[in-house]
Amino acid sequence: MPALAQPQRQAAVPPPTRRLLSRVEAAEYAGVSPNFFDTMVGDGRMPRPRVANTRKLWDVRHLDAAIDALPIDGDDSPTSTWDDM
Numbered sequence: 001m002p003a004l005a006q007p008q009r010q011a012a013v014p015p016p017t018r019r020l021l022s023r024v025e026a027a028e029y030a031g032v033s034p035n036f037f038d039t040m041v042g043d044g045r046m047p048r049p050r051v052a053n054t055r056k057l058w059d060v061r062h063l064d065a066a067i068d069a070l071p072i073d074g075d076d077s078p079t080s081t082w083d084d085m
Contacts, residue, residue, distance in 0.1 A: 016029060016060055018060075019059060019060050019061070020050065020052075020057035020058065020059060020060070021057060021058050021060060021063070022055075022056075022057065022058075023037065023038075023049070023056060023058070025058075026046075026049075026058035026063055029060070029063055030046065030063060030066075030067060045066060045069075045070065046058075046063065046066050047059070047062040047063065047065075047066050
């Protein structure tokens, strides 16, 4: 009897090796597309970047805090800022 095919798992994103991340890296770290990340920065759900000369870089510590502050699915508390999707 042939073996059943196992579903493929996506590789886990390894923790960053640097504290400051580019826009694309920060979006990947947060698990969203770069365009959606821009939307989240614009509406305050994600932090604004730090600036080093002309480079915009996101601090992993601030990303962690913003991710922790996102509402949990099913949370009907009045502090939730997202509409049901």
